Amino acid sequence: AEGRGGAAHRALAAPAVRALARQLGVDLQSVPGTGPGGRVTKDDVSAARDGVDGRPAAAARPA
Amino acid sequence: MDTKTFDAVVIGAGPGGYVAAIRLAQLGKKTALVEKESLGGVCLNWGCIPSKALIAVANLVDEMRGAADRGIIADQPRIDVEKLRAFKNEVVKKLVGGVGTLEKGNGVEVLRGAGRFVAPNAIEVKGEKGEWRVEAPAFIVATGARTIQIPGFEFDGKDVWSAREAVDLPEIPKHLVVIGGGIIGLELGSTYARLGSKVTVVEALPQLLTGIDPEAVRVVQKNLRQREVAVHVSAKAKGLDRGKDGLAVRIEVDGKEQAIPCDKVLVAVGMRPDASGLGLDAVGVKIGPKGFVEVNERYQTSVPSIYCVGDLSGPPLLAHKASKEGEIAAEAIAGKKSVRDWVAMPAAIFTEPEVASVGLSEEEARKAGYEPVVGKFGFGALGRAIAIDHTDGFVKVVGDKGSGLLLGATIVGPEASDLIAEAALALEMGAYLEDVALTVHAHPTLPEALMEACKAALGEAIHALNR
Amino acid sequence: MDTKTFDAVVIGAGPGGYVAAIRLAQLGKKTALVEKESLGGVCLNWGCIPSKALIAVANLVDEMRGAADRGIIADQPRIDVEKLRAFKNEVVKKLVGGVGTLEKGNGVEVLRGAGRFVAPNAIEVKGEKGEWRVEAPAFIVATGARTIQIPGFEFDGKDVWSAREAVDLPEIPKHLVVIGGGIIGLELGSTYARLGSKVTVVEALPQLLTGIDPEAVRVVQKNLRQREVAVHVSAKAKGLDRGKDGLAVRIEVDGKEQAIPCDKVLVAVGMRPDASGLGLDAVGVKIGPKGFVEVNERYQTSVPSIYCVGDLSGPPLLAHKASKEGEIAAEAIAGKKSVRDWVAMPAAIFTEPEVASVGLSEEEARKAGYEPVVGKFGFGALGRAIAIDHTDGFVKVVGDKGSGLLLGATIVGPEASDLIAEAALALEMGAYLEDVALTVHAHPTLPEALMEACKAALGEAIHALNR
Numbered sequence A: 001a002e003g004r005g006g007a008a009h010r011a012l013a014a015p016a017v018r019a020l021a022r023q024l025g026v027d028l029q030s031v032p033g034t035g036p037g038g039r040v041t042k043d044d045v046s047a048a049r050d051g052v053d054g055r056p057a058a059a060a061r062p063a
Numbered sequence B, C: 001m002d003t004k005t006f007d008a009v010v011i012g013a014g015p016g017g018y019v020a021a022i023r024l025a026q027l028g029k030k031t032a033l034v035e036k037e038s039l040g041g042v043c044l045n046w047g048c049i050p051s052k053a054l055i056a057v058a059n060l061v062d063e064m065r066g067a068a069d070r071g072i073i074a075d076q077p078r079i080d081v082e083k084l085r086a087f088k089n090e091v092v093k094k095l096v097g098g099v100g101t102l103e104k105g106n107g108v109e110v111l112r113g114a115g116r117f118v119a120p121n122a123i124e125v126k127g128e129k130g131e132w133r134v135e136a137p138a139f140i141v142a143t144g145a146r147t148i149q150i151p152g153f154e155f156d157g158k159d160v161w162s163a164r165e166a167v168d169l170p171e172i173p174k175h176l177v178v179i180g181g182g183i184i185g186l187e188l189g190s191t192y193a194r195l196g197s198k199v200t201v202v203e204a205l206p207q208l209l210t211g212i213d214p215e216a217v218r219v220v221q222k223n224l225r226q227r228e229v230a231v232h233v234s235a236k237a238k239g240l241d242r243g244k245d246g247l248a249v250r251i252e253v254d255g256k257e258q259a260i261p262c263d264k265v266l267v268a269v270g271m272r273p274d275a276s277g278l279g280l281d282a283v284g285v286k287i288g289p290k291g292f293v294e295v296n297e298r299y300q301t302s303v304p305s306i307y308c309v310g311d312l313s314g315p316p317l318l319a320h321k322a323s324k325e326g327e328i329a330a331e332a333i334a335g336k337k338s339v340r341d342w343v344a345m346p347a348a349i350f351t352e353p354e355v356a357s358v359g360l361s362e363e364e365a366r367k368a369g370y371e372p373v374v375g376k377f378g379f380g381a382l383g384r385a386i387a388i389d390h391t392d393g394f395v396k397v398v399g400d401k402g403s404g405l406l407l408g409a410t411i412v413g414p415e416a417s418d419l420i421a422e423a424a425l426a427l428e429m430g431a432y433l434e435d436v437a438l439t440v441h442a443h444p445t446l447p448e449a450l451m452e453a454c455k456a457a458l459g460e461a462i463h464a465l466n467r
């Protein structure tokens, strides 16, 4: 069955956030989610990337 | 033999291949699409689409039969087989033509013929209009699956139909025996039943629609019973007798044999992957024990230049799974970082009523380490369902008790195939039961049942009593 | 006069009030529900539900008329008015009975009679079975709205119908003039047209369905034209002539008068809030200039013990808005921190085809400071729509160009009322266009059109050419 990978709960992130994380080479599991219910947001992913190499990521920010 | 060169070549123009080709072209790749029969593959030519055209008509016939209860005076409807077939063919023609237009519009070159690998970077295509050697740095194989035959019931297109013949509607048999009570068997079996056949379903396993929530299956089974479809489960099809009065299917149930007289047999026991004649072995592509080509998360096979998507790359054998994989493989070839990462792969079954599911069942959730909490809401208590007079069925959601995370949904009832989309999006978004429960749902509509089921899981149903 | 005391009292048992009462009881409050007519309010008795029961039958009649094209042989259907009305009544009875059962099951005491405030913490209820003084620390007023009359067209239940009479289906007039081309006018007008009436629609504004995407309205208008419904926009209804041969509605278009002979007139020019006879003024509840009661984000009025929800608390006048507000007010009274915080308030219109929308239109998005990007996908290119033979319409999504955030959706076409739910959830979840575009949608289903529209907005449509 498809799923969230069982009790080893994977990071809660929407498809666009997952795509951005792949794009930026960020490992979602290591990103603390600040969205509702601990969901990882695009901003979280961008921030994680900034943390890695100090460069601001070209991530879209919700208005 | 002429040689043609492309950036990427797709073999097989079903929903996996034709979508992959469009996506490759969109991403700037010079692309060829090789197809030996008809654009659209199984899905458009004798699968998803034509079966649903027939099913929609069967649904309408059914509604017409019950129309008197709602104050509509009309004769009992009859079927004009030729005209129905013509309608179905028209639907197929429109969509197959559409695929051709889309490929052309995106600049994909369609090569008519059967493709076969002669090297990891080259295939030969043999068609009626020509033969080419086609070279490319990347290939996507999307040649699908074929229907399984069983001994004693070899397809002859006359007495013994495969899904392909059944979907073509050669006639409406007086008595049709359907071997296989899975999705295709029940979709087509109940269609013929509504079009006027007496139908008997023979299933080897103890349950129809194996893999689907038994409570949902019971709703479908009740409907079959109401329309006097005979169902034999745990029944083995032993053989076919051809007498001068017609056919008889011999089955064995509980060690006892019986014969079911009939005039047609539909064998719908499943599909298996079809890699034959592709020369994959020869170029070193690894094929798994069940015949599915082995792929990584980008749908790349053991030979890096060769990708594989759709029915041939593994279950579930569904058109939208094929298309999604086609997109991912195309994007991977074009250098994007796409991988298989979906959370939700919905499945829809077009029986009466429809069944659809996505995510984890209660049992799967438990196995995955969650403490499942279940919420259910019956269409019998939903305004919209009562107003449209389709009240059989329910929405069932599974959540995680501790976190409140939504884990899965099963829907049986009116428009279940459409309603599952909201649940799939919820899963992809990482929604909690509360997210769906708190979202305003227009009244009176069917998706209110999903909202109520989520509320029920939280002990807060409005239109049902919370125990 | 007996005095009864409760923790909370709800006045009016429409979708706002009856839901509020259930929620209050769930949260442990000793609750009374006061209703002067029938449980369920406008919505269940002569609004949402019965209109949709009739519309579903009109849809079926329509399908039957076109069935021959799909190979179904049958007579042209006729309507048995008595039987259809009986079916509609049965639907209403079932749901109204259901509300009674739910109130009882949750421990809500239903008081039959008209309520009127005599103090901020007390009302008097006068009913046929008794009169009571009812005291409570908190009240929710949910007494809804009433149909607007226009001079010269006073409702008489004979020649001039309000929606209430029209929904009751007294007869199928030969020629029905509908004054008002808004939601209710078109839903009922097109229903009567399909049931057999000649229908003429007279709308004062230049567009039917004001407020709805004009491109979507055109799809509905095309359908009306096909069934020969005459539509006059920018037309003023001047008066009604009663001659011995029947009625004639005088209208003025472009300064010219004309008379439309007919045998019934339906006036459906809207609803206005109904606070009359509640004694709200006397206890100090502020009412706005348009007659709506002023409330804060918890639905509390200027008198802290009195809450107000539903049609009486302001637009949009929709049942699900009323229910949502009922839940919020009930939770606020029970000490929860609930407030009005929805992102998405979907609206569904049950014309042929259906129209539904949620979130921002392109223009609203621009006004709100976004740079809107629009994606559109027509049902004419969708497999499922072609298979069920309902290809008119489209899905249009609006997103923000910079961020890719989804801002709104308009759907016109088959099952639009159901399909809007996924878009509403997407908005509540803060989804990007990409989220919906990347979510796997089952094939062949109607929600695939929403996915394709989102892909189109991103320039990545698969089943349409991206310009």
Ligand SMILES: Cc1cc2nc3c(=O)[nH]c(=O)nc-3n(C[C@H](O)[C@H](O)[C@H](O)COP(=O)(O)OP(=O)(O)OC[C@H]3O[C@@H](n4cnc5c(N)ncnc54)[C@H](O)[C@@H]3O)c2cc1C
Residues within 6 Å of the ligand: B011, B012, B013, B014, B015, B016, B017, B034, B035, B036, B037, B038, B039, B040, B041, B042, B043, B044, B046, B047, B048, B049, B051, B113, B114, B115, B116, B142, B143, B144, B145, B163, B164, B167, B184, B277, B278, B309, B310, B311, B312, B317, B318, B319, B320, B321, B322, B348, C442, C443, C444
């Ligand atoms: C009756 C029926 C109903 C179904 N209903 C549904 C449904 O409602 N929803 C759903 O999701 N799924 C449904 N399915 C399953 C669905 O049709 C398949 O999952 C889908 O078609 C798989 O797509 P594909 O791209 O992998 O391959 P296919 O659609 O099988 O296409 C493969 C194509 O490859 C071509 N080909 C094969 N070998 C070669 C070669 N050597 N060279 C060139 N071309 C080649 C074939 O001619 C064919 O056109 C149904 C199937 C059947 C039979």
Ligand SMILES: Cc1cc2nc3c(=O)[nH]c(=O)nc-3n(C[C@H](O)[C@H](O)[C@H](O)COP(=O)(O)OP(=O)(O)OC[C@H]3O[C@@H](n4cnc5c(N)ncnc54)[C@H](O)[C@@H]3O)c2cc1C
Residues within 6 Å of the ligand: B443, B444, C011, C012, C013, C014, C015, C016, C017, C034, C035, C036, C037, C038, C039, C040, C041, C042, C043, C044, C046, C047, C048, C049, C051, C113, C114, C115, C116, C142, C143, C144, C145, C163, C164, C167, C184, C277, C278, C309, C310, C311, C312, C317, C318, C319, C320, C321, C322, C348
């Ligand atoms: C023909 C028609 C079709 C419609 N279709 C839809 C639709 O498809 N979807 C949708 O969302 N909306 C629809 N609506 C609108 C919908 O019906 C209303 O928005 C909804 O009913 C409002 O609910 P409410 O709780 O505010 O009040 P109401 O439903 O108006 O209920 C108010 C109740 O209060 C009672 N009452 C009034 N005064 C007193 C008093 N003093 N004491 C005791 N009781 C009192 C009344 O008897 C009534 O039962 C439709 C309306 C009409 C007319």
